Amino acid sequence: MTNDEKTKTKKGNLKLCELCKSRKQAIKRPKNLQKICKECFYHVFETEIHQTIVSNNLFFPGEKVAIGASGGKDSTVLAYVLKLLNERYNYGLELVLLSIDEGIVGYRDDSLATVQRNKIQYNLPLEIVSYRDLYNWTMDEIVSCAGIRNSCTYCGVLRRQALDRGAAKLGINHVVTGHNADDMAETVLMNILRGDLARLENSTTICTKSSGSPIKRSKPFKYIYQKEIVLYAHYKKLDYFSTECTYAPEAFRGTARVLMKNLEKIRSSCITDIIYSGENLVLKEKKKRQQFKKKQNANGSKEPTEVEIRNDGSISLGKHGFKDGNRCTRCGYLSSNTICKACMLLEGLEKSKAKIMLENDGVTDGAAKLTRTLESLTF
Ligand SMILES: Nc1ncnc2c1ncn2[C@@H]1O[C@H](COP(=O)(O)OP(=O)(O)OP(=O)(O)O)[C@@H](O)[C@H]1O
Incomplete structure (x- = not known):
């Protein structure tokens, strides 16, 4: 008897779950195309996350964790x-x-209203930290000054630090995020396509730490497919906010995402396979040194580049040779660089704002002029 035949009832029509063989099939798992019932889906979904947590020793008893x-x-x-x-x-x-x-x-005001409801639904304490309070800039102001092009870079750098600071304020050393398998595979692909070997090697790490920061960050959804998260949220009727961010995702990430989604259509396991490839990739020492030297030479100095705009328009922030335990000379927050990445970006913004204000004293030339100004002066 074939598998398909085994999962049919006596009546011959109703297909049964391929796992429990007793309940009705309700879902075709995006990860392995298995046809299973809702209950078995919940079970495998939750158990896979539990196994990731246990096999990577993500937590210890009594630990305070910020989500x-x-x-x-x-x-x-x-x-x-x-x-x-x-x-x-x-x-x-x-x-x-x-x-x-x-x-x-x-966008964020609406999604935070959802978190406020989640706080009550899950009976968990909630702490909200704002860019306005931390940096005296909002993302809307940053985009109106710097344009939409690099908004994800600004937001990403500032958010990482904001999460660290929020956790530190609560006396917490561990932040978990909802980054999933699709996010991770996208990052691997992006780094391969850019030839960014230094980042490629770390792109599948489940636990990371910003240099200089005592806060650990981990991704319990590392192996969980985005489509399965959506299915789980849908069937469990969870209360979440589903609108995309007002500012478009980073262009290059968007391209990698489309590429990966197309690959997934042909081969569903490709997301896990890309992560597996990333995990097992070991760079030769020689290559790492070459990457570092290439950056130094491009900069024409012995110091690595601080802020670099890549050809695809994204920003790369280099290091300045400080060690862990040092503090940013501007904001005083822990940083392995002389100036932390957030301050580097904010300094660029302040300069552009000042220059824009000066230029606007003369003839105003609209958005194109703003963009030109930023591009010429930033980094
Ligand atoms: N404003 C925020 N406050 C707290 N955590 C955030 C915030 N934005 C993102 N994160 C964390 O970073 C993870 C990845 O964020 P990303 O911006 O890629 O959004 P996403 O993939 O749409 O995730 P989500 O569906 O949770 O918004 C989120 O799952 C969350 O844990």
Whole structure:
């Protein structure tokens, strides 16, 4: 008897779950195309996350963990599942929701309203930290000054630090985020396509730490497909915010995403396969040194480049030779660089704002002039 025949009832029409062989099929798993019932889907989904947590020793009993909560599907499912697993398997974690308000009107204000509801639904404490309070800039102001082109870079750098600072404020050393397998595979692809070997080697690490920061960051959804997160949230009727950010995703990441989605259509396992390839890739020492030298030479100096705009328009922030435990000379926050990345970007913004104001005293020439100004002066 074939597998298909085995999963049919006596009536011959109703197909049964390929796992429990007793309940009705409801879902075709995007990860392996298995046809299973809802209950088995919940079970495999939650168990895979639990196994990732256990096999990577992500937590220790009594640990305080902040969940980076944006109100979107990934972090909402993360909050729900972590709370569930914490109770089911007795992890002994103290969970807190930590949200960053980037100041994007019509987007983040609405998604934060969702997090406020999640706080009540999941009975978890919530801390909100804003760019306005930390940096005296909102993302809306940054985009109106620097343009939309590099908005993801600004936002990413500032958010990383904001999450660190929010966690530090709560006396927490560990932040978990809802980055999933698709995000990770995209990052691997992007780094391959850019030839960015230094980043490629670390792009599949489940636990990371910003240089200089005591805060650990981990991704329990490293092996979880985005489509399965959406299915889980849908069937569990979780309350999440589903609108995309007002500012378009980084152009190159968008291209890698499309490429990966097309590959996934042909071969569903390709997301896991790309991560597997990334995990097992080992760079030769020689290559690492060559990358470092290439940057130095391009800069014409012995110091590595601080801020570099790549050909595809994205920004790369280099190092300045400081060690862990040092502090940024501008904001005083822990940083392995003389000036932390957030301050580097903010300094560029302040300069452009000042220059724009000066130029606007004369003839105003609209958005094109703003963009030109920024591009000429920033870095
Ligand atoms: N404003 C924020 N506050 C707190 N955490 C955030 C915020 N934005 C993003 N994160 C964290 O970073 C993860 C990845 O964020 P990204 O911007 O890629 O959004 P996403 O993939 O749409 O995730 P989500 O569906 O959770 O919004 C999120 O799952 C969340 O854990």
